Amino acid sequence: MSKLVPKVPSLPSVPGASRRQQYSASTKRALLEVATQLFAEHGYAGASLDTIVAGAKVTKGALYHHFSGKQALFDAVFVDVQSASTKVIRQQIKGVKDPWEQALIGLRAFMTAVQEPAYRRIVIQDGPAVLGHERYREQEERSAFTVVEEIVGTVLAAAGQVVDEAMRTTFARIFFGALSSVGETVAEAEDRGAAARRVEEAMAFILAGMQALSAQGVRLGAADGPGAEAPDPSIDPD
Amino acid sequence: MSKLVPKVPSLPSVPGASRRQQYSASTKRALLEVATQLFAEHGYAGASLDTIVAGAKVTKGALYHHFSGKQALFDAVFVDVQSASTKVIRQQIKGVKDPWEQALIGLRAFMTAVQEPAYRRIVIQDGPAVLGHERYREQEERSAFTVVEEIVGTVLAAAGQVVDEAMRTTFARIFFGALSSVGETVAEAEDRGAAARRVEEAMAFILAGMQALSAQGVRLGAADGPGAEAPDPSIDPD
DNA sequence: TACGAGGCATACCGACGGTATGCCAACAAT
DNA sequence: ATTGTTGGCATACCGTCGGTATGCCTCGTA
Numbered sequence A, B: 001m002s003k004l005v006p007k008v009p010s011l012p013s014v015p016g017a018s019r020r021q022q023y024s025a026s027t028k029r030a031l032l033e034v035a036t037q038l039f040a041e042h043g044y045a046g047a048s049l050d051t052i053v054a055g056a057k058v059t060k061g062a063l064y065h066h067f068s069g070k071q072a073l074f075d076a077v078f079v080d081v082q083s084a085s086t087k088v089i090r091q092q093i094k095g096v097k098d099p100w101e102q103a104l105i106g107l108r109a110f111m112t113a114v115q116e117p118a119y120r121r122i123v124i125q126d127g128p129a130v131l132g133h134e135r136y137r138e139q140e141e142r143s144a145f146t147v148v149e150e151i152v153g154t155v156l157a158a159a160g161q162v163v164d165e166a167m168r169t170t171f172a173r174i175f176f177g178a179l180s181s182v183g184e185t186v187a188e189a190e191d192r193g194a195a196a197r198r199v200e201e202a203m204a205f206i207l208a209g210m211q212a213l214s215a216q217g218v219r220l221g222a223a224d225g226p227g228a229e230a231p232d233p234s235i236d237p238d
Numbered sequence C: 001t002a003c004g005a006g007g008c009a010t011a012c013c014g015a016c017g018g019t020a021t022g023c024c025a026a027c028a029a030t
Numbered sequence D: 001a002t003t004g005t006t007g008g009c010a011t012a013c014c015g016t017c018g019g020t021a022t023g024c025c026t027c028g029t030a
Helices: A020-044 A051-056 A060-066 A072-095 A100-113 A117-131 A133-141 A144-158 A166-188 A192-215 B019-046 B048-054 B060-068 B068-094 B098-112 B117-131 B133-141 B145-160 B166-188 B192-217
Strands: none
Touching: A020 A051, A020 A060, A020 A072, A020 A117, A020 B048, A020 B117, A051 A060, A051 A144, A072 A100, A072 A117, A072 A133, A072 A144, A100 A133, A100 A144, A100 A166, A100 A192, A100 B192, A117 A133, A117 A166, A117 B019, A117 B117, A133 A144, A133 B166, A144 A166, A144 B098, A166 B133, A166 B166, A166 B192, A192 B166, A192 B192, B019 B068, B019 B117, B048 B060, B060 B068, B068 B117, B068 B133, B068 B145, B098 B117, B098 B145, B098 B192, B117 B133, B117 B145, B117 B166, B145 B166, B166 B192
């Protein structure tokens, strides 16, 4: 049952919302957009609330009405940027059924996303310091990392490796960390294309090695390298 | 011919330095130590200069005499912490001749270093945001990353892979990023020992896979996997 | 039409990084 | 020994920024 909405003065955000709500949502969106821009350009510390509210053509009263503070504003921006990137990556790998192929597609998509300036500055550079580790991890887990973990899971399964969730997460961490770090260097390289190609080749080699080992019947959980050193499980934690 | 030094009031830092220099060095060391402690405990933003100089029993005049500002102070602390960790890692792998064994030893040493609270907070969490990417990378290159790159180089050579420097650096980036990320999770895990063991097993598997591929004659630069599925050939289109 | 409240502006405060200035002990020159 | 000079540091102050308190004004509702 569509409620009859009289002509709103050109604010076509959400048709089912009242004028007040639309105004409010509009200023909030403006704040988020300006904040994203300024955080990406000058970093968290370099972007003052005064310049942000000035850019959004409001005052600090509006800002503190929508967000509890600068950190909360950054948090919202962080979530926006990250979820947008994750969306793109998921879009790219969707429909690819072969696990190894999917891994390579995902690798390319991830590296492309990592090169986005806003992503690099907000998510990678300032994110951990501003949000703190626990919050950062928590947000990571429900976005980009999950994608990597899913791909890693299917790849391991395709290789015939049956591993528990902890092991799968460990592998996902390894590859996720590798991709984040490597994406940085690619983004900063003089020849990004060449750098990206090197990364692809190296990752393909590592993946192929895992598959070759698996094809030889080597199983995780009772690992030894052929001719190499076996990973002896003795390490002191503290 | 030892110059006769009259009894200095218990400041045995550098015997060849004048009294003034020793006092100066002492306050600088005190500032660095207190700053390291407070940066590690409360983070860069959470540690004010007032509390730092109070802890070192000096004033801001002294601080700004030795450092150009808060960021420079953090930079010095950063270098200290990182070089100390690198020193320990080099100590551990020194004398191990087998490349694969050295890689595993280095892996353990690196993960132990990464679990140090000061290292985690100062180098990993706050470092990139405070110093900026270029400075962070620059400092990384001449410390921990170099160690990883050396080990990766010997491992690749032992596997019979002849790669150029760019490719070696790419592999080093992959492993360095993986280790940094994974070290974090180990440090935050409930059972660090189990987490560390999982990491070791996973890394050993990856390394063994690389060696197995190499033993099959697969060479970087002309990648395909013989026998098993190659990561790249025969892409099924949709 | 009146009332209530969400939405936001204005003014202000405390904390913090940074700077200017000056004192004072330590070394050198005489 | 005296004096001049300079490095080493303390004191006082300023601008900026994040955060808060308060109040107005308009939109929604009765």
